[in-house]
Amino acid sequence: MDQEPSAKDLTVTNAEAYQELSQADLGGKANQMSSGARTTYVTSFLGKHLPTNRLKTDTDLSAKFESVDCSRRRKKKRGKSKAGVGARTKVKAKLDWKLECGKKTSYSTYLPLKEMWTKYIEELIQFSSSPNLNLPAAAQKMMKADLHGCPLSVRKSKCPSYIGVSGIVIQETRNMFVLVTPCNEIKSIPKANSIFTIVLHDYVFTIHGNQFIVKPGDRAAKKFKTKPSLDL
Amino acid sequence: MGKDAARYIHKEIYQRVNFLHQAAKLVLKQDPSNYGLCRYYISTMRTVAEKHVIRIHPAIKRTYCKHCNVILLSGQTCRIRSRSTSEPHTVVTCLLCGTIKRFMWRASYQLWLDKPEAWLAEKGKAQT
Numbered sequence: 001m002d003q004e005p006s007a008k009d010l011t012v013t014n015a016e017a018y019q020e021l022s023q024a025d026l027g028g029k030a031n032q033m034s035s036g037a038r039t040t041y042v043t044s045f046l047g048k049h050l051p052t053n054r055l056k057t058d059t060d061l062s063a064k065f066e067s068v069d070c071s072r073r074r075k076k077k078r079g080k081s082k083a084g085v086g087a088r089t090k091v092k093a094k095l096d097w098k099l100e101c102g103k104k105t106s107y108s109t110y111l112p113l114k115e116m117w118t119k120y121i122e123e124l125i126q127f128s129s130s131p132n133l134n135l136p137a138a139a140q141k142m143m144k145a146d147l148h149g150c151p152l153s154v155r156k157s158k159c160p161s162y163i164g165v166s167g168i169v170i171q172e173t174r175n176m177f178v179l180v181t182p183c184n185e186i187k188s189i190p191k192a193n194s195i196f197t198i199v200l201h202d203y204v205f206t207i208h209g210n211q212f213i214v215k216p217g218d219r220a221a222k223k224f225k226t227k228p229s230l231d232l
Numbered sequence: 233m234g235k236d237a238a239r240y241i242h243k244e245i246y247q248r249v250n251f252l253h254q255a256a257k258l259v260l261k262q263d264p265s266n267y268g269l270c271r272y273y274i275s276t277m278r279t280v281a282e283k284h285v286i287r288i289h290p291a292i293k294r295t296y297c298k299h300c301n302v303i304l305l306s307g308q309t310c311r312i313r314s315r316s317t318s319e320p321h322t323v324v325t326c327l328l329c330g331t332i333k334r335f336m337w338r339a340s341y342q343l344w345l346d347k348p349e350a351w352l353a354e355k356g357k358a359q360t
Contacts, residue, residue, distance in 0.1 A: 037262055044265035109262045113255055120251040124244060146248045148255055148273060171272060217279030220245060 036106035036184075107184050110149070110168045117149030121200065142198075142205055144220045147172050150198055152179060155206070157194035165189060172216045245284050252277035253292050260303050267302050267309075267328065274301040290343055297326040298333070 124145055125138045153166030165187060167179035177196070178188045191209035198205040214222050256273035259266055274296050281288050296303050297310075304310035304324060311325045324333040344350050 040263050044263050048265060112262065113258055116251070116255060116258060120247065124247055141244060144244055144248075146251055146276075148252070148276075170269060215279070217276045218283060220248065220280055221283040 036108035037111070040106050040109050105180060105184060105186060107168070107180055107182050110170060110180050113149040113170070114151060114168050117146075118200075121145060121150070138203075139205070143224060146216065147177075148216075152177060152196050152198055154189060155195045155197045157189075159193070162189055162194055174215045175213060242284060242286060245280065245286055249277050249281055249286070249288065249292075252280070253295075256296075256303050260305065260309075264308055270303055271301040274303065290345070294333070297329065297331055299331040300326060300329040302326065302328055 121142075125141050147169050148171070150169050151166065152169050154162050154164065157163050165179065165181065167181040167187065169177050170180055170186075171178035175190055175192065176188045177191060178186060180186055191212050194209045196207040196209060198207070211224060212219075252273050256270045256277070259273065260270045278288075278301070302309050304326060306312045309327055311327060313323050313325075315321060315323055320337045322335045322337070324335070325331070
């Protein structure tokens with residue numbers, strides 16, 4: 001009897017959680033784009049929808065040729081598609097996707113994501129409800145939270161060039177944090193041998209990178225063990 | 233107290249799933265060519281849900297491609313057509329990988345969650 005209500009209640013929570021953080025709740029800020037975000041939107045939209053041939057300027061005529069004599073025109077052979085190279089295998093090859101490091105993107109594109117993340121984390125760790133925040137519990141929740149979109153900075157690292165880098169996390173993999181810095185650059189920083197900090201409402205959360213080497217999907221289910229921390 | 237504890241057993245996970253879904257939507261909205269990031273968020277969302285054995289609500293589950301994990305937006309990443317060859321239905325085709333979703337127009341069809349059988353608590357109450 002004790003276990004029976006769980007199914008119903010879970011569905012209820014699902015619906016509730018979905019409503020609490022709806023898109024409308026974000027206010028107009030998700031809809032208002034900054035100029036940088038707008039240009040990225042427009043360029044990617046145009047690149048997708050305009051024919052590429054028409055956008056090219058016709059300067060190089062050497063590559064163009066047209067045959068005047070059309071007497072011999074071969075029929076196109078309809079070859080069978082080779083077995084094994086189906087659409088699905090092609091897609092699988094495409095799915096292995098990586099962000100290009102050092103590529104230029106606009107930082108402002110990801111500002112709404114950051115805003116959404118702060119809303120999410122405020123809801124997860126209730127800052128406002130209690131003046132004395134239960135810090136161990138908050139840390140527990142922080143470990144299981146999602147870090148996509150959070151403002152992160154590197155405090156200590158074995159590699160001196162990583163120290164002081166800050167930005168918005170757009171991807172978290174097993175070994176890396178991929179950040180967008182305010183200078184519109186994508187930087188990937190390995191988790192190992194470095195210490196990260198997150199600043200949230202006068203609280204500073206510190207992440208020890210060595211303990212964090214887990215896939216983001218598996219992290220919520222993982223039990224954290226105390227490991228000796230390295231001196232950096 | 234006991235009931236509240238049962239109700240919020242996986243609250244953080246639901247919040248995380250919700251956040252990831254919306255982040256994927258937002259990223260695709262900001263930059264329509266950024267399929268990769270959108271896919272990554274949805275795939276993490278699915279792994280999170282899988283790890284905790286949570287069922288994703290159909291309202292969310294129907295908005296992404298089952299095969300390539302991209303958010304389906306009509307006109308941008310998917311094509312929505314209605315057909316009535318054998319039985320009237322809607323076909324949603326993912327433009328990136330070509331996977332098809334079919335939704336039948338059955339008047340009597342109900343989602344499992346909307347059925348009274350799915351609500352175990354009420355069933356239990358009726359029995360006792």
